[in-house]
Amino acid sequence: MTFAIHPNYQQTQTDSDSDQPLPTALVWSTVTSGPVRQFIDEWARLSHRPSVLRRVNAWDFLPRPVADLDDLLTMCGFGTPYDDDAGDLVLWHMTRLAAHDDLAARVCLHRIMPAVMSIARRRGRIAQGGVENAIGDAISTAWMVIREFPYDRRHVKIAANLVRDVEYYGFVRDQRLRRVSETQVGFELLQQIEESKIAKTVDQELDDVLSYASEMGVSAPQIELLRILGEGRHADDIATDQGVSPRTVRNHKYTAIKRVQHVLAKNEITS
Numbered sequence: 001m002t003f004a005i006h007p008n009y010q011q012t013q014t015d016s017d018s019d020q021p022l023p024t025a026l027v028w029s030t031v032t033s034g035p036v037r038q039f040i041d042e043w044a045r046l047s048h049r050p051s052v053l054r055r056v057n058a059w060d061f062l063p064r065p066v067a068d069l070d071d072l073l074t075m076c077g078f079g080t081p082y083d084d085d086a087g088d089l090v091l092w093h094m095t096r097l098a099a100h101d102d103l104a105a106r107v108c109l110h111r112i113m114p115a116v117m118s119i120a121r122r123r124g125r126i127a128q129g130g131v132e133n134a135i136g137d138a139i140s141t142a143w144m145v146i147r148e149f150p151y152d153r154r155h156v157k158i159a160a161n162l163v164r165d166v167e168y169y170g171f172v173r174d175q176r177l178r179r180v181s182e183t184q185v186g187f188e189l190l191q192q193i194e195e196s197k198i199a200k201t202v203d204q205e206l207d208d209v210l211s212y213a214s215e216m217g218v219s220a221p222q223i224e225l226l227r228i229l230g231e232g233r234h235a236d237d238i239a240t241d242q243g244v245s246p247r248t249v250r251n252h253k254y255t256a257i258k259r260v261q262h263v264l265a266k267n268e269i270t271s
Contacts, residue, residue, distance in 0.1 A: 036117065036135060043069065043110055046103075055103065061093035069107065076111050077159060091158040095149045108146045108162065109139075115163045116142050123171045134171075141170035153217075161215075168212070213260045222256035229253060 046052050047069040056072060057065045063086070066072045074080070076094060077087025091111060098105035109116075120138035124131030145165045154161050210230070214223045228238060235249040242249070
């Protein structure tokens with residue numbers, strides 16, 4: 001199991017009375033083998049290596065020199081408040097560098113490792129192959145996500161975006177692709193939703209697709225309109241609520257559908 005110790009951790013009396021000393025690393029694990037153990041051990045070897053620190057401290061986007069790699073993790077927002085803009089900015093620069101720098105990519109991976117392991121344990125309970133396979137899939141997916149992160153389009157909430165992408169590409173996308181090919185998200189699906197009762201899985205699929213489309217930049221009004229239609233409301237009722245004509249609602253619906261389809265196709269979510 002992987003744990004995270006925040007920089008502001010205070011050892012309690014009960015902790016100090018324990019026979020086992022607490023680890024001092026920000027990210028640590030009780031496992032004795034496997035990819036997590038290897039990853040953490042390699043991090044420990046690199047953390048204080050002079051050549052590594054010289055390389056890191058040459059990065060001009062860092063606000064100050066770092067003493068070790070855990071210090072760099074803290075600078076990237078590890079253990080800091082969710083709205084830590086300074087840490088978010090450093091992590092953004094790190095993802096930009098990670099596209100072609102293995103060390104920067106490793107820093108990004110270590111930054112999100114506790115969350116990645118949480119995803120693997122949760123998904124592993126229901127995925128084929130169990131937790132062990134899920135851990136391997138999560139780590140390899142995280143590396144891919146970090147190296148290909150669209151930093152030019154995403155500038156804030158970097159850690160949350162990385163973690164979300166790891167779960168999506170590692171455990172959701174393949175199932176979603178199969179369901180999207182079956183349900184054909186588009187005008188026909190929304191017509192079905194408006195005119196008849198659809199299976200629960202289709203409702204879930206629509207919600208998944210709209211959530212992803214929202215993350216990819218589809219406007220909130222367009223997403224909300226499609227959600228309302230997906231809940232079974234008729235265009236005439238929506239028009240009455242909004243004080244517009246039913247034709248206007250239908251036109252907005254068509255535009256929203258085309259926008260979602262464009263985003264899905266651009267990000268290779270549809271076949």
